[in-house]
Amino acid sequence: MNTYDTDVLVVGAGPTGLALALDLARRGTRSLVMERADGLFPGSRGKGLQPRTQEVFDDLGVLDAVRAAGGPYPVGMIWQDGRRKGEHSMFDTAEATEAEPYHEPWMLPQWRTQRILFDRLTELGGEVAFGRELAGITQDADGVTAAFAAGAPLRARYAVAADGGRSTVRRALGIGMTGETVDPNPMLVADVRVTGLDRDNWHVFPPTDTEGFMAICPLAGTADFQVAAQFAEGTDIDLSLDGIRKVVATRSHLSPEDVTEVRWASDFRPRAAMADRFREGRVLLAGDAAHVHSPAGGQGLNTSVQDAHNLGWKLGAVLSGAAHPSLLDSYEEERLPNAAHMLGLTTQVHRGEVRRGAATRQLGLGYRGCSLAVETRQGLPEEALRAGDRAPDGVHGGVRLFDAFRGPHWTLLAVGTDEDLPDLAGAPTVRIPAYEAYGTGIFLVRPDGYVGWAGETTKGLAEYASLVGVA
Structure with missing residues (x-):
């Protein structure tokens, strides 16, 4: 045994x-x-x-x-010759919605x-x-x-x-x-303590004829900054305090002594x-x-x-x-x-x-077309939620969907339908009115927050539930 x-x-x-x-x-x-x-x-x-x-x-x-x-990501600030040249957005912004409550990266x-x-x-x-x-x-x-x-x-x-x-x-x-090697130029990344820079911006120092770019980003929730710097192919990067001080002083208006501590440092080649x-x-x-x-x-x-x-x-x-x-x-x-x-x-x-x-x-990633994504409805409009898609959030019928989904269980969700539902031991039942993010129908939501099975009726639901261990 x-x-x-x-x-x-x-x-x-x-x-x-x-x-x-x-x-x-x-x-x-x-x-x-x-x-x-x-x-x-x-x-x-x-x-x-x-x-x-x-x-x-x-x-x-x-x-x-x-x-x-x-905390949220700070706005980028471009520096040149020791002067601020203007702000730079690191990514396209988006507004939070009922279906997508978390809309921006969190640092x-x-x-x-x-x-x-x-x-x-x-x-x-x-x-x-x-x-x-x-x-x-x-x-x-x-x-x-x-x-x-x-x-x-x-x-x-x-x-x-x-x-x-x-x-x-x-x-x-x-x-x-x-x-493949994405970029032959090696990179330095280090967590440091720095004086002489505010924490309101992600400070960007563009490349010059002799030096690669450097960025110094305040790390939310800490007193540290992250230094990232690019070097010419074949460079041996010095990860010591003196080495990082030299990089920062050469590529910015800061002095070597403004880097007071190196808490962690590494180098790599993007791959x-x-x-x-x-x-x-x-x-x-x-x-x-x-x-x-x-x-x-x-x-x-x-x-x-x-x-x-x-x-x-x-x-x-x-x-x-x-x-x-x-x-x-x-x-x-x-x-x-x-x-x-x-x-x-x-x-x-x-x-x-x-x-x-x-x-x-990454909110658009999903598993449409995979074996665990079973869509039984016909004639859906192009924009309709389908089996394999991420299950949206929302508050309807007094229920917040992410609250209902949270945990190691499946969730049987009926949206805008009075269809009788089976009792699935591994899937609590939730009923809400019709909701634009879902339309109407019956949805078996996986423990990882994706729609596994979807239908207008429960035909085929029991067989699917047995396959994935819900029944």
């Missing part, structure tokens, strides 16, 4: 791994996060939370903490996002084991065995690689990663790459282990967290016995095309071909 240490082994305690473990914990699925480092990531790297990710965090119960700890340094997820995970009884470096992973028909550089091996029913772009798990599985597949047997890839983005447009962390949100409910349904293990096949089916699309978008944003706008907010 197999003896399992946990149901799901999550390798990596970044935003992806923590969001997945949190989602599993709230549905009572055992998981264990193993992290090679001795603590959480200390830098600001992925500092932008797109509106769709804010909706995910609303569902996971951490949005209030996220909103309290961060929160990555380290703080991870801390909020970690704190919520531990509140729910989840565990992260730090200082556990994966040495190898094998699997058989019944489970996965992970070996570590130190300590005992671990046995799990499934494993998820959330261990970054250089994923040890992905390499151990022999899964290739195909991609776009995607794993050839997102699953190998009982091991699944998520986040940077599956796709690596240019930071332009703020899509990497967001796409990664949404991987976790897609995968969590499916693992929970399979492990509880409510759904057949084949449900996990839909993870790659749904997430790989979305990741490919977002990789293309981030590359275009990096190269200045596309502005940050509606597409980068």
